[in-house]
Amino acid sequence: MIDAHVHIEFGEYAIEYIERMVDKAREKGITEIWVLDHTHKFLEFKPVYEIIRSDAFNRAWYDRKRPIPLADFLELASSVKKRSYPVTVKFGLEVCYFEEKEEELRGILREHDFDFLIGSVHFIDGFGFDLSRKNWEGKDVNRLYRRYYEITESLIKSGLFTALGHPDAIKLFEKYPDYPLADAYRRVAALLKERGMATENNSGLSRYGFPYPGLNPEFLRILKETGVVINRASDAHNIDDIGRMFERLEI
Ligand SMILES: [Zn+2]
Numbered sequence: 001m002i003d004a005h006v007h008i009e010f011g012e013y014a015i016e017y018i019e020r021m022v023d024k025a026r027e028k029g030i031t032e033i034w035v036l037d038h039t040h041k042f043l044e045f046k047p048v049y050e051i052i053r054s055d056a057f058n059r060a061w062y063d064r065k066r067p068i069p070l071a072d073f074l075e076l077a078s079s080v081k082k083r084s085y086p087v088t089v090k091f092g093l094e095v096c097y098f099e100e101k102e103e104e105l106r107g108i109l110r111e112h113d114f115d116f117l118i119g120s121v122h123f124i125d126g127f128g129f130d131l132s133r134k135n136w137e138g139k140d141v142n143r144l145y146r147r148y149y150e151i152t153e154s155l156i157k158s159g160l161f162t163a164l165g166h167p168d169a170i171k172l173f174e175k176y177p178d179y180p181l182a183d184a185y186r187r188v189a190a191l192l193k194e195r196g197m198a199t200e201n202n203s204g205l206s207r208y209g210f211p212y213p214g215l216n217p218e219f220l221r222i223l224k225e226t227g228v229v230i231n232r233a234s235d236a237h238n239i240d241d242i243g244r245m246f247e248r249l250e251i
């Protein structure tokens with residue numbers, strides 16, 4: 001069993017920390033972990049986030065991040081790879097995708113080797129939809145969903161990524177459009193299949209109060225029917241959350 005989305009986030013960039021992750025994975029019956037961090041954590045990606053900084057809320061959010069050199073992550077990955085563990089440990093990034101910054105992202109990503117690259121939509125035209133429930137007040141929910149899935153399609157078509165992260169994270173605050181999403185789900189599933197990309201059934205939202213872990217059941221059914229590779233993912237930001245609620249994640 002794979003946990004395809006495990007952040008170091010608040011942990012240390014040290015072999016010992018990864019070894020604690022391995023121990024937890026073993027305890028949970030997981031045989032492979034995909035260790036990553038967000039691109040906002042790394043200095044190299046700072047220019048990419050310029051696009052959201054015109055908004056004061058986003059700027060305050062980004063300015064709390066204190067980015068570090070990507071080399072710190074890559075060095076840790078290469079030291080871990082020299083050792084052998086009872087759990088396979090892969091290293092990659094969770095890349096924050098912006099349509100307007102695709103070429104800039106391509107330029108940065110092509111300079112490094114990663115085992116995998118997860119592309120995630122976290123911002124819809126500058127709106128950080130998972131950052132605050134309050135920021136949804138007065139928003140056009142239908143328009144946000146349409147754009148969210150358009151941006152998701154651009155992400156897949158970019159060819160930059162091996163997997164799509166948390167494909168329906170926009171539902172976090174339980175705001176839903178008044179039109180059915182099946183067409184959007186089908187388009188995403190077909191594109192993922194066509195491009196040979198995987199996606200994930202991610203239990204992370206339930207840590208932030210979402211009522212059930214993982215994908216919308218209709219989305220999951222469509223992905224499965226289309227034959228898209230789906231990995232279980234905890235989106236752990238702490239070691240204790242590795243493999244969280246996997247017993248409830250169908251793939
Ligand atoms: Zn994410």
Ligand SMILES: [Zn+2]
Pocket residue numbers: 005007094235
């Ligand atoms: Zn994540």
